[in-house]
Amino acid sequence: GNSVTQMEGPVTLSEEAFLTINCTYTATGYPSLFWYVQYPGEGLQLLLKATKADDKGSNKGFEATYRKETTSFHLEKGSVQVSDSAVYFCALRGIYNQGGKLIFGQGTELSVKP
Amino acid sequence: EADIYQTPRYLVIGTGKKITLECSQTMGHDKMYWYQQDPGMELHLIHYSYGVNSTEKGDLSSESTVSRIRTEHFPLTLESARPSHTSQYLCASSGLTGANYGYTFGSGTRLTVV
Numbered sequence: 001g002n003s004v005t006q007m008e009g010p011v012t013l014s015e016e017a018f019l020t021i022n023c024t025y026t027a028t029g030y031p032s033l034f035w036y037v038q039y040p041g042e043g044l045q046l047l048l049k050a051t052k053a054d055d056k057g058s059n060k061g062f063e064a065t066y067r068k069e070t071t072s073f074h075l076e077k078g079s080v081q082v083s084d085s086a087v088y089f090c091a092l093r094g095i096y097n098q099g100g101k102l103i104f105g106q107g108t109e110l111s112v113k114p
Numbered sequence: 115e116a117d118i119y120q121t122p123r124y125l126v127i128g129t130g131k132k133i134t135l136e137c138s139q140t141m142g143h144d145k146m147y148w149y150q151q152d153p154g155m156e157l158h159l160i161h162y163s164y165g166v167n168s169t170e171k172g173d174l175s176s177e178s179t180v181s182r183i184r185t186e187h188f189p190l191t192l193e194s195a196r197p198s199h200t201s202q203y204l205c206a207s208s209g210l211t212g213a214n215y216g217y218t219f220g221s222g223t224r225l226t227v228v
Binding site: 034038042043045046049089091101104106107109 | 147206216224
């Protein structure tokens with residue numbers, strides 16, 4: 001079945017450092033891929049998405065490229081801020097939709113120090 | 115503004131009490147979901163609905179029940195709360211078919227059973 005694997009956290013960075021959070025997936029065909037962010041005490045918010053191979057999703061300085069050949073969707077940001085401290089979830093939605101359900105990774109906690 | 119609302123945000127309740135967690139959305143979405151989020155952050159789908167009078171159990175077995183009498187309303191009920199039910203509960207909705215669309219999440223209810 002479909003699955004998503006994220007790098008384990010917590011990830012601790014200094015302000016202005018480069019961020020990469022790895023995400024790989026297993027799915028049939030070409031699923032749509034998503035990154036969600038959860039700030040402390042809140043629900044999840046959609047950060048960015050990509051719906052076909054080689055698409056790049058971007059938002060708020062974050063980017064992720066849909067790599068079919070490596071089944072990956074790594075999240076990157078060139079210069080993190082303290083306000084980026086949150087939990088990040090990678091997710092996929094299969095082409096067969098499985099009833100429209102998103103499959104989430106286990107989440108990666110990011111802590112950015114001043 | 116179209117959104118999804120969860121109440122209460124925080125609830126502390128004694129063992130054996132019956133509780134209902136409310137979730138309402140004003141977007142006219144057909145699909146709605148309940149997730150339980152453990153302290154390790156991982157999300158577990160416990161219930162979902164494709165529309166009025168449709169409810170299905172999710173991937174994680176739960177003693178809670180849900181109902182969907184109106185499109186906008188998807189409450190979750192625990193008949194007899196126990197300390198093992200202590201968790202964060204997140205409600206989400208999705209209105210569009212196809213793999214390109216993600217979820218909109220509520221802010222969550224943090225439940226503590228003492």
